[in-house]
Amino acid sequence: MSAATFNHADTYRCAVQLLAERGVQLADIAELVMYLQKEYIASLAFESCLESVQAVLRKREVQNALLTGIQLDMLAEQNKLCSPLQEMIAHDEPLYGVDEVMSFAIVNIYGSIGFTNYGYIDKIKPGILGRLNEKRSGVHTFLDDLVGAVAAAASSRIAHRYHQQQANRRRETRDLDTGPKPDGSAD
Amino acid sequence: MSAATFNHADTYRCAVQLLAERGVQLADIAELVMYLQKEYIASLAFESCLESVQAVLRKREVQNALLTGIQLDMLAEQNKLCSPLQEMIAHDEPLYGVDEVMSFAIVNIYGSIGFTNYGYIDKIKPGILGRLNEKRSGVHTFLDDLVGAVAAAASSRIAHRYHQQQANRRRETRDLDTGPKPDGSAD
Amino acid sequence: MSAATFNHADTYRCAVQLLAERGVQLADIAELVMYLQKEYIASLAFESCLESVQAVLRKREVQNALLTGIQLDMLAEQNKLCSPLQEMIAHDEPLYGVDEVMSFAIVNIYGSIGFTNYGYIDKIKPGILGRLNEKRSGVHTFLDDLVGAVAAAASSRIAHRYHQQQANRRRETRDLDTGPKPDGSAD
Amino acid sequence: MSAATFNHADTYRCAVQLLAERGVQLADIAELVMYLQKEYIASLAFESCLESVQAVLRKREVQNALLTGIQLDMLAEQNKLCSPLQEMIAHDEPLYGVDEVMSFAIVNIYGSIGFTNYGYIDKIKPGILGRLNEKRSGVHTFLDDLVGAVAAAASSRIAHRYHQQQANRRRETRDLDTGPKPDGSAD
Numbered sequence: 001m002s003a004a005t006f007n008h009a010d011t012y013r014c015a016v017q018l019l020a021e022r023g024v025q026l027a028d029i030a031e032l033v034m035y036l037q038k039e040y041i042a043s044l045a046f047e048s049c050l051e052s053v054q055a056v057l058r059k060r061e062v063q064n065a066l067l068t069g070i071q072l073d074m075l076a077e078q079n080k081l082c083s084p085l086q087e088m089i090a091h092d093e094p095l096y097g098v099d100e101v102m103s104f105a106i107v108n109i110y111g112s113i114g115f116t117n118y119g120y121i122d123k124i125k126p127g128i129l130g131r132l133n134e135k136r137s138g139v140h141t142f143l144d145d146l147v148g149a150v151a152a153a154a155s156s157r158i159a160h161r162y163h164q165q166q167a168n169r170r171r172e173t174r175d176l177d178t179g180p181k182p183d184g185s186a187d
Numbered sequence: 188m189s190a191a192t193f194n195h196a197d198t199y200r201c202a203v204q205l206l207a208e209r210g211v212q213l214a215d216i217a218e219l220v221m222y223l224q225k226e227y228i229a230s231l232a233f234e235s236c237l238e239s240v241q242a243v244l245r246k247r248e249v250q251n252a253l254l255t256g257i258q259l260d261m262l263a264e265q266n267k268l269c270s271p272l273q274e275m276i277a278h279d280e281p282l283y284g285v286d287e288v289m290s291f292a293i294v295n296i297y298g299s300i301g302f303t304n305y306g307y308i309d310k311i312k313p314g315i316l317g318r319l320n321e322k323r324s325g326v327h328t329f330l331d332d333l334v335g336a337v338a339a340a341a342s343s344r345i346a347h348r349y350h351q352q353q354a355n356r357r358r359e360t361r362d363l364d365t366g367p368k369p370d371g372s373a374d
Numbered sequence: 375m376s377a378a379t380f381n382h383a384d385t386y387r388c389a390v391q392l393l394a395e396r397g398v399q400l401a402d403i404a405e406l407v408m409y410l411q412k413e414y415i416a417s418l419a420f421e422s423c424l425e426s427v428q429a430v431l432r433k434r435e436v437q438n439a440l441l442t443g444i445q446l447d448m449l450a451e452q453n454k455l456c457s458p459l460q461e462m463i464a465h466d467e468p469l470y471g472v473d474e475v476m477s478f479a480i481v482n483i484y485g486s487i488g489f490t491n492y493g494y495i496d497k498i499k500p501g502i503l504g505r506l507n508e509k510r511s512g513v514h515t516f517l518d519d520l521v522g523a524v525a526a527a528a529s530s531r532i533a534h535r536y537h538q539q540q541a542n543r544r545r546e547t548r549d550l551d552t553g554p555k556p557d558g559s560a561d
Numbered sequence: 562m563s564a565a566t567f568n569h570a571d572t573y574r575c576a577v578q579l580l581a582e583r584g585v586q587l588a589d590i591a592e593l594v595m596y597l598q599k600e601y602i603a604s605l606a607f608e609s610c611l612e613s614v615q616a617v618l619r620k621r622e623v624q625n626a627l628l629t630g631i632q633l634d635m636l637a638e639q640n641k642l643c644s645p646l647q648e649m650i651a652h653d654e655p656l657y658g659v660d661e662v663m664s665f666a667i668v669n670i671y672g673s674i675g676f677t678n679y680g681y682i683d684k685i686k687p688g689i690l691g692r693l694n695e696k697r698s699g700v701h702t703f704l705d706d707l708v709g710a711v712a713a714a715a716s717s718r719i720a721h722r723y724h725q726q727q728a729n730r731r732r733e734t735r736d737l738d739t740g741p742k743p744d745g746s747a748d
Contacts, residue, residue: 006458007354014458060347060469061298067459068472072442074456075449082448084380084388085441095434095724097673098442101479102472104676108295111248112658115665119680160247163656167194193645201645247656254646255659259629261643262636269635271567271575272628282537282621284486285629288666289659291489299471302478306493350468381728434721435672482669485622534621541568 011063018070022143023135028128029053032151033158035126036117041162052154059109062150065102069142077139092141099142103149107156114156122148198250205257209330210322215315216240219338220345222313223304228349239341246296249337252289256329264326279328286329290336294343301343309335385437392444396517397509402502403427406525407532409500410491415536426528433483436524439476443516451513466515473516477523481530488530496522572624579631583704584696589689590614593712594719596687597678602723613715620670623711626663630703638700653702660703664710668717675717683709 006014016026033049056062075081076089088096107114122145125133132144203213220236243249262268263276275283294301309332312320319331380388390400407423430436449455450463462470481488496519499507506518567575577587594610617623636642637650649657668675683706686694693705 006461007358008351010358011458059298060351061471064462064470064472065475067456067462068446071455071459072446075454080454081445082441084385085445087380088438088441095674095721096438097435098438098476098479100673100676101439102475104673105295105299105472105475108292109298111246111296112292112661112665113655115661115676116680116683119677120684122677123681160656164195164247171194171197193648198645248658251649251657251659252662254643254649255633258642258646259633267641268632269628271572272632274567275625275628282487282534283625284622285625285663285666287486287489288626289662291486292659292662299474299478300469302474302489303493303496306490307497309490310494347469381732382725384732433672434725479669479673482666483672485620485670486666538569538621545568545571 008058008060008063011060011067012058015057015063015066018066019147022070022073022138022140023132024128024143024147026050026053026057029147029151029154031127032121032129032148033154036121036151036155037158040159044158048158049154052157053150055157056106056110056150056153061109062106062153065106065149066146069099069102069146073139073142076141089141090139092139096141099145102142103145106146106149107152110153110156110160113159114152117155118149118152121151195245195247195250198247198254199245202244202250202253205253206334209257209260209325209327210319211315211330211334213237213240213244216334216338216341218314219308219316219335220341223308223338223342224345227346231345235345236341239344240337242344243293243297243337243340248296249293249340252293252336253333256286256289256333260326260329263328276328277326279326283328286332289329290332293333293336294339297340297343297347300346301339304342305336305339308338382432382434382437385434385441386432389431389437389440392440393521396444396447396512396514397506398502398517398521400424400427400431403521403525403528405501406495406503406522407528410495410525410529411532414533418532422532423528426531427524429531430480430484430524430527435483436480436527439480439523440520443473443476443520447513447516450515463515464513466513470515473519476516477519480520480523481526484527484530484534487533488526491529492523492526495525569619569621569624572621572628573619576618576624576627579627580708583631583634583699583701584693585689585704585708587611587614587618590708590712590715592688593682593690593709594715597682597712597716598719601720605719609719610715613718614711616718617667617671617711617714622670623667623714626667626710627707630660630663630707634700634703637702650702651700653700657702660706663703664706667707667710668713671714671717671721674720675713678716679710679713682712 019026027050030046030049030053033052034044034046037044037049057066072081072089076086079086079090081089087093092099103118104115107118121129125144129144129148132140132147206213214237217233217236217240220239221231221233224231224236244253259268259276263273266273266277268276274280279286290305291302294305308316312331316331316335319327319334393400401424404420404423404427407426408418408420411418411423431440446455446463450460453460453464455463461467466473477492478489481492495503499518503518503522506514506521580587588611591607591610591614594613595605595607598605598610618627633642633650637647640647640651642650648654653660664679665676668679682690686705690705690709693701693708
């Protein structure tokens with residue numbers, strides 16, 4: 001069947017299923033989001049983190065990156081890639097950066113404020129990232145970076161909405177109806 | 188007054204006003220979108236292009252890039268930048284690529300399928316891009332790239348929605364049960 | 375054998391060999407560079423284009439992107455990928471943008487001035503890009519984008535060096551004392 | 562004088578001078594590189610870090626980003642930008658990400674392996690990054706991100722060279738003269 005016969009609902013289901021098969025539940029990613037945001041938003045609820053992870057996973061670009069990266073992990077696990085790509089992915093070769101390139105395409109979608117969060121958890125490896133890293137069996141060269149990217153993107157999404165709500169609240173209290181002039185003159 | 192007291196409505200208004208002050212109407216950008224998409228979507232309406240341009244301009248990342256780039260154009264026009272930055276921007280120096288870096292942050296938000304469209308119109312310079320380029324007076328080093336980026340992003344947004352509708356239609360005809368609604372994936 | 379036992383010479387050889395097996399000679403890519411640069415540099419020699427393509431292909435990031443993308447093309451050709459990724463790559467699905475994400479990682483290495491060239495030839499498809507596109511047999515979803523990216527990067531590299539030489543020449547005529555040699559900036 | 566009359570030596574000098582005027586010595590950046598790499602390369606010398614920082618600063622793209630970002634910091638300090646951009650940069654508004662976009666253009670040049678390092682030090686803020694952050698006076702919205710990006714890029718450059726040397730050494734000991742076949746067959 002042609003790819004064009006898959007819709008977002010199908011590819012969303014595929015992505016979530018693939019993550020589960022590789023040992024990653026959406027709740028694991030939501031925990032990373034909570035880890036990244038709780039210091040900024042005290043009132044943040046786990047449900048909001050989970051909802052944000054689901055919203056990120058509904059993006060076609062995110063689904064495509066996950067399907068592609070996890071597929072490469074699985075093929076490397078089965079030793080089905082050509083050399084030297086097989087060895088690069090199987091051993092998470094330090095100079096192999098395609099996994100990070102694909103992860104950044106995910107972080108990018110919610111804007112640049114997610115870059116810091118991605119780099120931070122990729123280095124600290126909390127929660128599921130640590131567990132994927134410890135795993136003696138299986139190749140997770142792409143998976144751990146992609147999971148970190150989804151968490152970073154979901155965090156940016158929450159941050160964007162939070163700061164916007166704050167701004168709206170302040171604006172309402174000031175009860176302005178016109179916006180500031182770009183020439184800098186006050187209203 | 189603190190930046191956090193500006194909300195999306197304010198920054199949207201500022202961005203649209205700044206574009207107008209620099210000679211760019213939203214309809215000019217919508218024309219670029221039509222130019223890019225009409226060969227793929229015969230039924231595309233100008234109103235859909237305009238609506239898509241407005242949706243792109245509602246993104247905070249896009250507003251920030253526009254405010255920053257146009258400000259640099261204006262300061263270069265007033266000869267208020269330090270050398271050699273003043274000369275680089277005033278003369279749109281070939282090795283100065285910060286304008287394109289900022290434009291790509293815009294294109295990125297709607298995914299990689301916009302890259303080709305951006306590069307294409309940046310080279311062909313149809314409509315408003317040609318007019319900005321011909322302008323003997325004024326510095327538009329950032330503006331023309333940013334306008335092309337907004338048009339490319341608005342085109343990607345339209346393409347994403349169009350292909351998704353097509354897929355949904357085909358799926359429905361196959362009468363398969365659907366999964367979660369891709370509501371989040373729209374924006 | 376561990377990936378770390380492959381050096382640049384090995385991976386360079388692998389990348390060039392893989393390109394040849396998929397029907398792309400370095401001369402084909404050099405022709406694209408000539409196509410992109412000849413209007414800017416009248417005196418440009420084909421040898422300089424070829425040398426620039428080889429320099430780009432010596433970058434490990436570029437080799438990794440080529441090895442990964444071509445591998446995915448080959449696996450899709452052999453129908454060895456999981457659905458829906460198999461269909462997406464086999465049919466070069468319009469919403470599948472991982473090929474462009476990987477291509478942009480290549481263009482990026484030589485700076486943002488290559489973006490325009492990439493988008494332009496990806497749309498116009500001159501020379502080898504047109505031939506790859508016409509091919510009825512075989513999957514080249516990644517290959518055509520990656521080849522365009524290598525050509526765009528090689529063009530940026532030439533443009534950077536050309537403009538720098540021009541600047542140096544002008545500076546010398548003004549006989550100003552020079553500072554540190556930009557030796558590092560070449561690579 | 563036209564921008565094209567500036568060569569790399571000029572722009573390199575300008576960038577280094579601007580950094581110094583804003584309180585950043587190359588040695589401060591080299592310390593960040595040491596902080597990032599010492600755990601991976603025990604034998605790393607401070608001189609190598611400094612040399613790598615200088616090589617990164619010789620890249621025209623890096624110089625352009627520094628000149629542009631620091632200029633914007635200075636103008637915000639002098640309250641010379643239009644509202645709301647003035648407030649966004651002066652207060653390092655959380656949703657303003659142009660500083661990170663420009664920083665990523667720097668990290669990108671040495672490939673994706675620098676992303677993690679950038680995000681990590683941007684969050685931890687060791688050395689000069691912490692001092693810039695504490696500064697009560699002055700606007701450093703762009704500067705701190707750009708300095709972190711230069712350090713991350715210089716680290717990637719060192720990592721690339723180190724891993725390559727290791728690979729070359731291993732190869733020599735194996736005294737192979739032919740590279741591995743991409744079809745996976747051993748020599």
